[in-house]
Every structure is written in structure tokens, then in C-alpha cells.
Amino acid sequence: MPQPKPDENARAWHASAASKVRITGAKVIVTCPGRNFVTLKIETDSGVYGVGDATLNGRELAVASYLTDHVNDCLIGRDAHRIEDIWQFLYRGAYWRRGPVTMAAIAAVDTALWDIKGKLAGLPVYQLLGGAARDGVMVYGHANGADVDETVANALHYKELGYKAIRLQSGVPGLASTYGVSRDRYFYEPADARLPTENIWSTEKYLRSVPPLFEAARKALGWDVHLLHDAHHRLTPIEAGRLGKELEPYRPFWLEDATPAENQANFRLIRQHTTTPLAVGEIFNSIWDAKQLIEEQLIDYIRATIVHAGGISHLRKLANFADLHNVRTGCHGATDLSPVCMAAALHFDLSIANFGVQEYMRHTAETDAVFPHHYRFADGMMHPGDAPGLGVDIDEALAAQYPYEPASLPVNRLEDGTMFNW
Ligand SMILES: O=C(O)C(=O)C[C@H](O)[C@H](O)CO
Numbered sequence: 068m069p070q071p072k073p074d075e076n077a078r079a080w081h082a083s084a085a086s087k088v089r090i091t092g093a094k095v096i097v098t099c100p101g102r103n104f105v106t107l108k109i110e111t112d113s114g115v116y117g118v119g120d121a122t123l124n125g126r127e128l129a130v131a132s133y134l135t136d137h138v139n140d141c142l143i144g145r146d147a148h149r150i151e152d153i154w155q156f157l158y159r160g161a162y163w164r165r166g167p168v169t170m171a172a173i174a175a176v177d178t179a180l181w182d183i184k185g186k187l188a189g190l191p192v193y194q195l196l197g198g199a200a201r202d203g204v205m206v207y208g209h210a211n212g213a214d215v216d217e218t219v220a221n222a223l224h225y226k227e228l229g230y231k232a233i234r235l236q237s238g239v240p241g242l243a244s245t246y247g248v249s250r251d252r253y254f255y256e257p258a259d260a261r262l263p264t265e266n267i268w269s270t271e272k273y274l275r276s277v278p279p280l281f282e283a284a285r286k287a288l289g290w291d292v293h294l295l296h297d298a299h300h301r302l303t304p305i306e307a308g309r310l311g312k313e314l315e316p317y318r319p320f321w322l323e324d325a326t327p328a329e330n331q332a333n334f335r336l337i338r339q340h341t342t343t344p345l346a347v348g349e350i351f352n353s354i355w356d357a358k359q360l361i362e363e364q365l366i367d368y369i370r371a372t373i374v375h376a377g378g379i380s381h382l383r384k385l386a387n388f389a390d391l392h393n394v395r396t397g398c399h400g401a402t403d404l405s406p407v408c409m410a411a412a413l414h415f416d417l418s419i420a421n422f423g424v425q426e427y428m429r430h431t432a433e434t435d436a437v438f439p440h441h442y443r444f445a446d447g448m449m450h451p452g453d454a455p456g457l458g459v460d461i462d463e464a465l466a467a468q469y470p471y472e473p474a475s476l477p478v479n480r481l482e483d484g485t486m487f488n489w
């Protein structure tokens with residue numbers, strides 16, 4: 068029997084058959100409505116455009132240059148529908164894989180392409196990702212204060228606002244400044260000066276301060292609210308094990324960034340000493356940063372988010388992998404992640420199987436005005452809205468009124484002058 072003739076031009080056929088939407092332009096917008104944000108806007112010949120967040124706090128211009136000097140020209144003429152192909156082109160094609168600058172740039176392209184695909188389909192992005200897997204996205208807010216009383220008072224306020232999960236960070240007696248404690252009630256912005264501010268840190272003083280904070284918070288708030296805490300990479304594994312054990316009676320939702328995670332095996336030691344759930348990963352930029360942590364079930368929540376971990380496409384892979392190992396998500400959502408990232412994270416959170424919680428720090432009114440958006444908060448939950456695409460935009464004329472202002476994250480020294488983790 069004669070065999071069917073192979074189609075020698077299959078590749079060409081595939082290339083021409085699908086309906087194409089050509090990318091006609093890509094531009095980077097840097098704006099500072101209270102803090103710096105880098106946004107990528109991709110335009111197509113259909114008239115539809117998409118936006119992606121590319122903000123890397125304290126290193127913003129490196130990503131802006133990566134996009135402008137090395138990526139944007141490569142996008143022109145490509146089919147905006149081919150999100151995975153473009154992701155692979157940028158990741159494999161860089162040769163220098165991973166790293167926060169590369170992955171933030173790829174994330175911005177990926178996010179903008181999902182926005183375009185949603186707008187062209189007339190669907191919110193979460194519908195393209197499989198639809199809503201829950202009614203809304205539980206978020207946690209930041210309660211902080213100079214001392215335990217002020218922090219607990221702020222936490223009570225968050226509870227009144229309807230929050231079901233609250234992060235507690237309090238000033239440490241004997242230390243002039245502490246991570247997570249702001250002078251402002253809602254907006255904590257660590258990038259506070261052009262050159263890095265030098266803070267002083269004492270692990271001993273800090274460790275004494277956290278259990279009394281949780282004890283007071285449980286007394287005042289009761290047990291029907293989740294309580295979280297961020298150690299911000301400052302403990303050794305054995306110190307983290309001790310803190311986790313001391314917090315167990317207060318049932319924290321998680322202890323975050325207990326120890327730096329370059330060496331993923333660090334978390335084994337913490338696990339051996341405490342049942343307090345562990346969260347890590349806001350500075351991760353790919354699935355490889357979390358592979359051992361997830362495979363060995365050394366953590367409970369993975370904090371990687373859209374802008375710093377390669378966009379919606381890569382974060383979905385990470386979440387699916389985590390799901391196999393009972394690890395849930397808890398996306399980073401500090402104010403240095405723009406409303407574009409927040410919108411993308413909410414579509415992602417709503418659609419995945421193993422969602423845990425989403426961090427939510429309110430942006431300033433100036434930021435909200437530059438980035439008009441459809442996402443909303445009610446009763447401790449958020450929803451991305453049902454506008455086609457991501458449901459977020461950038462007002463370029465307004466953005467231009469807030470030029471870039473150099474700002475750095477702080478650094479820490481121990482009391483004897485030794486450089487330490489911030
Ligand atoms: O929100 C958190 O949990 C943080 O740790 C915030 C980070 O310090 C901040 O995003 C750094 O830019």
C-alpha cells in the first residue's frame with residue numbers, strides 16, 4: 068500500500084496556518100509615583116497591546132537596559148500568540164540562563180503576552196489558565212509597629228478591615244530600626260535612600276522579641292485569624308529551628324525566609340526541629356532555586372512571584388511541580404511589585420490548584436493612578452476582575468510626570484561592624 072507522502076513543508080504550513088498577531092513595538096516605561104517601577108508595553112498589529120512588570124527593587128535600570136538593549140528588537144515581527152516559544156527563545160537564547168535581571172525581563176515579556184492573548188480572546192487571563200479554582204484569593208496584610216502594643220493595635224485594625232491573615236513585624240528593643248517596621252501605617256518602603264542605608268542588627272535581641280509578640284497577638288486577636296512572620300533571611304538554620312519551636316504554641320501560618328536559601332539543604336535542619344510551616348522564595352527566579360526544597364518537602368509555601376520568576380508561564384510550572392509535593396504558593400506582593408504584577412499574580416492565584424495565600428501591600432494613591440486596575444479587595448479576599456486580559460493598564464502621560472529616582476535597599480551590620488544579611 069502506498070504510504071502517505073510526508074509533507075515536507077509541515078513547518079512552513081504550521082508557521083502560516085495559525086492566525087498571527089505580529090508584535091510591532093516594545094517599549095520600556097520607567098516611572099516613580101512614590102517608588103520606581105519598570106513596565107514593558109508590547110504593541111501588536113491588531114491594535115491590542117499588553118503590559119508586563121519588570122521591576123527589580125534597587126536594580127531597576129539593569130532590567131530596563133536588558134529589555135531595551137537586548138530583548139525588544141528580537142520581539143518585533145514575532146507572533147504574539149506564541150508565548151511559550153518566545154519564552155524559550157529568550158531563556159535558551161540568552162545562553163546566560165536564570166538570574167534576577169534576565170528572569171525579570173523574560174517575565175515582563177511573558178506577562179505582556181498573556182495580557183494580549185486575553186484581550187484578543189475577550190477573556191480575563193485566569194480563564195485562559197483553566198478558570199477559577201476558588202471564589203477569591205486570600206491575602207495577608209502587614210501589621211507593624213514600634214513595639215508589641217502598637218503592632219497588635221495595627222493587627223486589630225487589619226482584622227476589622229476583614230483580613231483573614233496578618234503578618235506581624237515589630238520593633239526590636241535595643242535596635243534603632245527593624246525590617247518590616249515603617250513610620251507609615253500602611254506603606255512600608257525599604258529602598259529609602261539613594262545609597263544603601265546601613266542598619267545595625269542583633270539576632271539575640273530579635274529572637275527574644277518575637278515569641279512575646281505572638282503571645283500578645285493571639286491574646287488580642289484570638290485564633291480565627293492567620294498570623295505570619297518574616298525573619299528576612301537573618302537566622303542560621305539552628306536559630307530558625309529554635310524560633311519555629313518557640314512559636315509553635317501560637318500556631319503561625321508561616322515563618323518566612325528563616326534562613327538564606329542558596330544552600331537549599333539548610334532547610335533540613337530547620338525541619339528537624341519544628342513543625343511551624345516554612346515559606347521561602349521571594350528572591351527566587353526559577354524552578355531550580357526551589358527544586359530540592361520542594362522535592363524533599365523542606366518547605367510548605369513557595370514565595371516566588373510573576374515578575375521575579377519568569378512570568379506566568381514559568382510560575383505555573385513551578386506551582387504544578389510544588390503541587391506534587393504538597394507545597395502551596397504564597398506569592399510575594401510587597402509594594403515594589405507593581406500593580407501589573409499584582410494583577411498577574413491574582414489571575415495565577417485564582418487558577419492554580421495549590422494556592423496558599425497572596426501577600427498584599429497597598430500601593431500609594433499615586434501608584435494606583437498611574438496603573439488603573441480592575442482587581443479589588445473585599446473581606447480579606449481579592450479578585451482580579453473580569454476585564455479581558457490582566458485588567459491593568461499604565462497611564463503613560465501620568466507616568467511621565469514621575470521621573471526615575473535612584474533608590475537602594477538598606478544593608479545590615481552586626482553590632483561589632485560585621486556585614487550581615489538584610
Ligand atoms: O514582602 C516581603 O516579604 C519582603 O520581604 C519585602 C522585601 O523586603 C522587598 O520586596 C525587597 O524589595
Ligand SMILES: [Mg+2]
Nearest residue numbers: 297323324349
Ligand atoms: Mg519577605
